[in-house]
Amino acid sequence: MEFTFSPEYEMCRESFRRFAEKEAAPIAVEIDEEERFPAGTVEKLARAGMLGITVPKQYGGQGADNLVYIMCVEELSRVCATTGVIVSAHASLCVAPILENGTEAQKQKYLPRLASGEWLGAFGLTEPGAGTDASGQKTRAVLDGDHYVLNGNKIFITNAGYADVYIIMAMTDPGKGTRGISAFIVEKTFPGFSVGTKEKKMGIRGSSTRELIMEDCIVPKENLLGVEGKGFGIAMKTLDGGRIGIAAQALGIAQGALDKTVAYTKERRQFGKPISAFQNTQFQLADMETRTEAARLLVYKAASFKDAKKPYSKEAAMAKLFASETASEVASLAVQLHGGYGYMREYEVERMMRDAKITEIYEGTSEVQRMVISSALLK
């Protein structure tokens, strides 16, 4: 077992880091402050091929693997978690389910546009009454000739309003519980589809989080993803993959907070010396680094299992659980080591602390991850 990447991976990482430093970092404070979606950055991500990393070349993508994609989310999130989640929601939650479950015609139609960034993707599962208990779906889809009619609301949808394509879960047979759920590819221009008001959030404030409203929304029959009644499985598998993306986002936040803290503690002087000369600082930094590195190994392992087509549900859950809790802990310690300055917006670690919290909640709370991990142990 070798814990190093071959040079092509390192070259990709360097390029992602350069992009992050030059394009995402300079506006990270501003988009948080103004709660502004970084549409210009998304265009640049598209031009750099970063929205189609895992899409095969035959569909206009980069043809690279999940490890490369994960590095991309990690490096973006290291400077701006908002930018990281835009990519993760697009790639893990919209591109991946089409790639894994789509018909050839669906792949031909959607993947080239999603890979080039002409279209941005999103995913809609959560409803007001169906969060962790995703089986309680109220959105209905009724087949009517050559199309389905969808009615219902989805909430807390990342990229909503800016995305062109949404993977939507809806009940086609309410009597069958989770086996009555189906997945659909819904375009924003379909009649009856609209987005609701923007949520005001604690963190990742530049990312767009909105409600989706479907009122007699007409979805062509050929936009059913997979087969009828198999939507819940598609959603769960999609979230397994998405968790690696969020774990990478959390890892990036932890690394970003740590890097800022190392630099700060070398500069900041108290009692006549830099605060990095105090053992308390040194021990805190050592713990932050160790946790972050442990999270990194779990995240890369989960991604490499996915690439190797091994079962990775438990690995993804462990990666997300540990990386997200690490992000919160490391960011909180970063604020503490920055002292009063850390509490101020200018120093960015307070934003990282706010951004970190959501990684413990979305795409399955930490409690859900513990359920997934323990059920794999106890089955």
Added chain:
Amino acid sequence: MNIVVCIKQVPDTTEVRLDPVTGTLIRDGVPSIMNPDDKAGLEAALRLREKYGGHVTALSMGPPQAATMMREALAMGADRAILLGDRAFAGSDTLATSSAIAAAIRKLDYDIVITGRQAIDGDTAQVGPQIAEHLSIPNISYAQEITPSEDRASVTVKRVFDDRYQMQRVKLPCLLTALSELAEPRYLSPGRVFDAWREMKVENWTSADLDINPAVLGLKGSPTRVKKSFPKAVKPAGAVIRLEGREAAEAVLRKLKENFIL
């Protein structure tokens, strides 16, 4: 329009520290990068190709580890990467280097040769113009813009100095030395990176591949003797403040007062 771009692998001098005792550069652990002026030249060449067609060849002379930089050139979009790698080239000064590079370029089909203005490790700015001399082609240094004529028989070049610029038109073939402002290098797309490492190859040429007298190569072909080397004084990056009229004047005044100039 076929373009040969000469590139050099250099230590990232922004990461080089000076040994406080000996005053020499500490190169240990310093990453190697493509020289920034050269990279801008390569980017400009790729943009010209994208607009006018043709092919771009990246050419370098260096040790085997320079192959990583050649892969980067391929990942940026170069069609071909040729590394002159041979013990016979070791110890070359700028003259021996330009002799070898020019000999390699003679074997290639080119309309334009682009080199960086200078390398950040040596700062000589000699190799580009020397190559032009060897090839007996015109040379315009400090290029910040390159615009081909409609018939593609010439290019107009914005040649930039600290306090002025010149617009020069030159017949092809020619050699241009690029400023890093010529073109901001693109981000590498992952697909191209993987192709560069897994599908494409870096060609290694030795002295035997060149039609050249071995006496002009390497240490033997290098008349330069180094008497002393010293680091260049680092100029701070400076700050750009965009204001207008009165506000701008006030900002300048404030800065001058802050620095006790006024």
